[in-house]
Amino acid sequence: MRAFVCPVCHNFVPFERAECLSCGTALGLHLPSRSMVALADRAAVLDGVRWTRCTQSGPLACNWLASEATDVAARGRCLAHSLIRREPAPDDTIAREKMLPATLALRRLVYQLAELGLPVDPYWRRVGGLAFDLLSSFSTGERITIGHANGVITIDLVESLDAYRESLRVRLGEPYRTVLGHFRHEAGHYYQNILVETGDGARRHLARCRELFGDERASYADALARHYERGAPAGWQASFISEYATMHPWEDFAECFAHYLHITDTIDTSREAGMVLHADRVRFAAPRDVVPLESYTEAPIDQLLDDWKWISLFFNRVNTAMGKGPLYPFQISQPVADKLGFVHTVVRATA
Incomplete structure (x- = not known):
């Protein structure tokens, strides 16, 4: 992961932060330039395009910027959050809480895919495009199968619970199990399909x-x-x-x-x-x-x-x-x- 820098005071800024820890400048992550940019009234103009905070900046602490030139189907969301096809209902507060670590992992995944030059083509742009269903078996009781099918990656938000994930890791004899690891594994299925098969x-x-x-x-x-x-x-x-x-x-x-x-x-x-x-x-x-x-x-x-x-x-x-x-x-x-x-x-x- 790149070490991000505040454009005002030039101190280090963590990947997930929306403001500089040193000078307090409001910041947003601009994916095309892989950089943090200073904001005025929650927006910045870059190369003639107006970028604003992702609409998920409040509910899911997203610090990414969304282009006002993006297709309306993106719903004012940054690229990473626009890939979410299904998510818990607003009144499912338990599941929504678990969305925070899951969407942070999603943003890390999308950032790295873009950094590597891999295609991130959203489902709302083409049939079979990349989509994420972030669902919760913990709050709804329904059976959620983690996996990939036809461009859609399904993640069970219960995996964000450390105790649950650790119990599965031990039961399955795995040396390593993380939410980000699941995202990366399922992305592998998607890219094998579109790039190899x-x-x-x-x-x-x-x-x-x-x-x-x-x-x-x-x-x-x-x-x-x-x-x-x-x-x-x-x-x-x-x-x-x-x-x-x-x-x-x-x-x-x-x-x-x-x-x-x-x-x-x-x-x-x-x-x-x-x-x-x-x-x-x-x-x-x-x-x-x-x-x-x-x-x-x-x-x-x-x-x-x-x-x-x-x-x-x-x-x-x-x-x-x-x-x-x-x-x-x-x-x-x-x-x-x-x-x-x-x-x-x-x-x-x-x-």
Whole structure:
């Protein structure tokens, strides 16, 4: 994540803030320029276009700006919030409260997708476009199935409850489970569909995708039943990033896509903080200085993953120093590196 700067006093501004912590200037996040801009009367004019606070700035603490030139179907919302197709009713106060962490995760996802140059084409602009149904099984009692279908990503807001999410993590034997992780995983399904399985992407990428991940035409229902009956196969760590990735080729791709976003965003955040590993200043043997790149678009996946190996080592040690589990408790085998390399190729080709 980029380190945002107040345009008035030039101090650091957190991603989710609507005002500078140092000078109090009202700010809004302008997605096209990836920057915080100063506001006057809740608006700013940029390149002749008037930008105003997203209509969700009050109810959901959104600090993004919406263009007044945007299609009326966006409902005065910023790009991220305009993607929400269904949400809890205004009088469902329990669910609306859980919308706060969920929509923050959504904004982080959309920001990174835009930063990577991936298409974010809303459902209100075209049939099959990207949409999010943010629903609550906690307040309504209805069964919500997290997943992706025809461009629509469904998220159960109960996942924003730490206790509930942790209980599921333990029960399913997962080392890692977050709301942002769910958004990234489900986005992987969406992008596999539009960038790999259909259109020009099928000609360019589908054969290699099947070679690495398996044939996605295999019965998903049968794979799901088999996974929950038998679990992951023995020795899965040699070829998969997680147990869930072993279930079906679709899930393998989505898990690798999510990890690609985890890795690139954390490296980006490290670079923006000025973090550099100096090989001659650490007690252990390091083969070189590790200086995170501003962009890995032109770099091979091996360079990205090698930088990540050393950066994640540092963050894992920081977490354990605080009495927590490792930040990134995963091992990247060569087959997994090849799969991440494929995701890297698809993202670069699209951007």
